[in-house]
Amino acid sequence: MRKSRSRRTIRTVSSAILVITLLVGVGRANAEETVFGKLLKFFDVDVEEAAPAEMVFDIADGAIAENQYTPLLKKLLGSELHFVQKVCNANDAQMKEFQTVGLKLVGQVAAQYEKMQNRNQREWPDARDTITGEFLKLAEKTFDEETANRYQEEVLARREAKKDAALDMMVTILDRKLILSEDQVDEITEKTEQNWEADWDRNMQVYMYDEYSPSPPDSVLDKALNDRQKNVRRGTRNNGRISFGWEQDLGIIPIWGDDGTVLWEVK
Structure with missing residues (x-):
């Protein structure tokens, strides 16, 4: 039991850190030098695909026709x-x-x-x-x-890392609600990956909110869960997908400055 809890804790923490890293990262360069990279390494998670990149190209205004986007x-x-x-x-x-x-x-x-x-x-x-x-x-x-x-x-590799992070968080959220066995985690992870939908990893921020995050397909869960877990799942609330805007879909994170203006950060 202790071993199962330890694995669950490591999976939860590492998945959360990986999602955060992907929200603020791109590329493999200098992965192990970042704070999140070191944490991921500590939890034995491959960090190379999720390293933050420094912005060095600034496209001048007036280069093309402009609109609000x-x-x-x-x-x-x-x-x-x-x-x-x-x-x-x-x-x-x-x-x-x-x-x-x-x-x-x-x-x-x-x-x-x-x-x-x-x-x-x-x-x-x-x-x-x-x-x-x-x-x-x-x-x-x-x-x-x-x-x-x-x-x-x-x-x-960057796309695959994002998918892996979304899959890990999806199963972790389900595990937190239903207390899955390790065999169930493996089965649900494998079957969900086989039935993966591209939209599930488009916006990583959604996995910060259990009630809005995508869930493994019913066809997968119907076979993997026991009756008790199915009953618990039916009683949980899921409000469906929420949209954080096209900026968040692209990983463009709004940061508020001290003067009340929005400083936009692209990673």
């Missing part, structure tokens, strides 16, 4: 350009190519967001995926095969 999307572009530079060790000329393509994409996405808001649509495209999708194509043309493959691997 452009400033934050340019900050997002800055973080992706930094990711390219760190992973690929790109020179100035190569980075200029990526910046040119990125700015064009920012303009397109900003215009698309404006149209979608006017139609009052709730689900918006993921601008980060749009940018990285085009950057992957450009990397094949710009870099040698080894470098292009490394960039692709890092992009995929």
Whole structure:
């Protein structure tokens, strides 16, 4: 019993830290040097995929047509350009190519967001995926095969780390409510991963709120839970998905300054 509780504590703490790290991180660089990275290492969690990246690219105003979405999307572009530079060790000329393509994409996405808001649509495209999708194509043309493959691997590793964190938190929240056995944790984790929906890891902040966080599919839980756990689950409250806004979907975290203004941070 003590061993089970110890595992549950480690899983809960490590998953929570990993989610926080992903909310404020991108890339693998200097993972073990961060506070969250050291905590994850202490709990024997792979930290390489969840390291914070320093913002070094600041896209000048007036580079493209502006609307209300452009400033934050340019900050997002800055973080992706930094990711390219760190992973690929790109020179100035190569980075200029990526910046040119990125700015064009920012303009397109900003215009698309404006149209979608006017139609009052709730689900918006993921601008980060749009940018990285085009950057992957450009990397094949710009870099040698080894470098292009490394960039692709890092992009995929970042996506996989986010999915793993969401899956861990999803099962951890369920475990906290129902007290799962280790075998149940393994079964639910495996089956949920096999039936994964992309929307479940789009906004990591939702896992900070049990009543709004996604839950493993009923088809998985019906087979994995015992009757007592099913009864407890039926009595728990879940208000369904909550939207924190398109900024949060992109990992753009609002921080309030001392003067009452919002300082936007992209990670």
